[in-house]
Amino acid sequence: MTTPSQSPVPARTPAPARVPVLDVRNLRVEYxxxxxxxxGADDVSFTIGAGEVFGLAGESGCGKSTVANALMRLLKPPARITAGTVTFKxxxxxxxxPRELRAFRWREIAMVFQSAMNSLNPVLTIGEQIGDIFTTxxxxxxxxxxxxxxxLLELVGIDPARLKSYPHQLSGGMRQRVVIAMAVALKPALLIMDEPTTALDVVVQQEIMAQIGDLQRELGFSVLFITHDMSLMVELSHRMGVMYGGRLVELAPAKELFADPLHPYTQALMNAFPPLTGPRVHLTGLADLPRTGTSCGFHAHCPDDRSDCSMNIPDLREVAAGRFVARTSGGAR
Amino acid sequence: MTDRATTTTRTPLMSVRGLTKDFRTGGLFSRDRHRALNAVDLDIPHGRIVALVGESGSGKSTLARCLARLEQPTSGQLLLDGRDVLRTQRRGASRAYRGTVQMVFQDPFGSLNPVHRVEHFLRRALLVHGRPAGEDELRELIATVGLSEDMLQSYPHELSGGQRQRVAIARALAVDPRLVLADEPTSMLDVSVRIGILNLMRRLRDEHGISMLYITHDLASARYVADTTQVLFAGELVEGGDSLALMDRPAHPYTRLLLSAVPDPERESGYDPVERAALRAAVLTPESCPYEDEGTCSRTEPVRHVIGEDEGQPHWVRCHLYAPATPTARRVLTAATPEAENA
Structure with missing residues (x-):
C-alpha cells in the first residue's frame, strides 16, 4: 500500500468567489x-459554487447516482465516461x-453513500474505522x-465513548451520523450525499439534515445533495436540478423551482408526493415508462402540445436569469 | 355520508383490546422483558383504511404481526366480528382467519420466491384456500391490481419494485380477505410508483370494501390514503382521529414532533427549534415532560380524552394536558387550539 508523498492537488486556497468549486460540462456516461x-447520463452540465448546496432530484434510474459516481471516478466497467469534462478547483x-485519484478522493470530495449506515464494517469498532482515515x-x-x-464524533453529537462500539450497537441514525463524520473528517471542499436519509424515519431524518446544515455552515464545504424527496431538497438546497432519463430537464434556484416548476416532469415529480395541508386531492403519480431511443418515455403524460416534439429531451435553455429548462422553443407557456 | 355514519355504529371488523406484547431480552434464561406494545386499543371498521404511524421502534410492525397472528400477544383480546380469536384459536390462526386477514410486507423483493412465476403465487393462494384457480380467476386477480395478463408468466426479477408489490397485494387479495395489513408497503418503492400503490389501496377500499391497516412513518401518505390515523409511540397509542383533522390540529406532543419533522416547503412558519428540542426531550425520556413544570401534568398513566369530532370520528389524545381545561394547558397548546371538552 503506497501513499503518495505529495498531494498532486494544489493546496487548498479559498477559491475566488466567482470560480465554482465544481464545474461539470456535457458529461456523458454509457453502460x-x-x-x-x-x-446513464447524457449531456449533464452544472456548477457548484463554494459553500453552495446543490440538489439533484429525480426518480430511480434517472442517472443521479451515475453522475455522483462519475465525479468521484468510481464508475466501474461496463460504465464509461464517453464525453464531457469534470473540473474541480x-x-x-x-x-x-490512480495515484492522484487516491489523494483526491476523500480529501477533496467525500461521499456519503446510499444506505450508508450499512457501509460500516461490522467487525471493526467505530474508532478503528474513523481512525483509518487519519492513519491512511x-x-x-x-x-x-x-x-x-x-x-469528530462530538462534532456530530455522539458521545466519544462510542468509539469502542461496533456498528450493530448503534441505531440507524447514529450509524448515519458516524458515516457523515467520516465524510467530513478531512474537511473536503465538496461533500456528495447520495440519498443520505432514505432508510431513516422522519424524526431522525430531520435531525440528521439539521446536523448537516450546521456542519455545512461551520466547515463551509459545498454539498451535492441527491434525493428523490423534492420537499426535503427544496428545504435544504440553494439551487437544484431535476434529472430525467439521464438528462437534466430543469435547473433553477430551489425556491423558484418549487414555486413555479416549468418542466412538465418537474411538475409530475412534485405531484408524486401527497401534501400535508389542504384538502385531499387525487394524485396520479408518474408513469412507469422507460426512455427509449425514439421516445422520452414521458410524452404520454406530457400536458403540453406535442406537435413540435421530437419525443426526445431537448437541451436546456435559459428562460430567465439562472433558470434553465429543457424545452423546445415552441413549448413556451 | 350516510354510509359512513352507519359504518361507525356497526361492530368494527377487528377490535384490539388491551393488547400487550413482551419480548424476552438477554440470554436464554434471562427474565428481562421488553414491552413492545402496552395495552393497545384499536378498532378497524368495515371498509375503512386506518393508518398507524410512528417512528422506527415504536411497535408498529409488532402490532401488525400480532394482528396477523405471526406473533403471540402476551395478553389482550383480538376481536374479529366481536369474537376473541386469541381465545378460540389459541395455538395459532385458523385457515379461516388467514382467509379473512392478510398481510402485505414491506419488501416486495424478499417476499416473492424468485424461482416461481407470478401465476404460481396467485394459484397457490387460491388452491390452499380451496377456491377455483382457473385462468379466469387469475386474470381477474391480476387485473384488479392494475397489471396486464401477460405478467402472469413473468418471474419476479422481470418486474419492477412497484409491479412486485402489486403482485404481493394480488396474492393477499386471492383469498378474498376482509382486512389487509399493509406494513410500509411503499417505503421500499420508488417515488414514481408510490402514489400508484396508494391509489390501488384506495380503490380496493372503495370498490371491494376491504378494510386496511396501513402502517407507515410517512405522515403525508397516511393523510392521503387513510380515513383515520392512530399514532403509536413507544408501544402505546397516544392519539387518534380523522386523518385530516389530526394532522391539521395535532394535540399530543409526539404527534406534533412527528409532523414538525416532515419537510414541507409550503409550511410558512416552521416549528420553533426550542419547542422541537423540548418535544424531543419529552419523547426520549418520558420522565421529562416539558409541560410538567407547569403543574398540569401528573405522572400517572394518562387516559384517553376526546378533544373533538370530525366526520363522525372522535379525535382523542392520551395526555394529561387535555384532561382538565386548565389555563396553563390552553396557553401551552395555543398552536393546537383544541376544543377542550371535559371528557
Missing part, C-alpha cells in the same frame, strides 16, 4: 455490454492517474488518530 449501450478530474491519509499516529476520531 456498455451485450453489444448495446445504455446512456481548476483540476481535470477525468485526467487524474494524514499518516497520523494511532493515539493522535483516536483523539481526532473522538472530536
Amino acid at each position: 456498455g455490454g451485450d453489444g448495446r449501450a445504455v446512456v 481548476g483540476c481535470d478530474v477525468l485526467a487524474m492517474d 491519509h494524514e499518516r497520523m499516529r494511532k493515539r493522535q488518530a483516536r483523539a481526532r476520531s473522538g472530536e
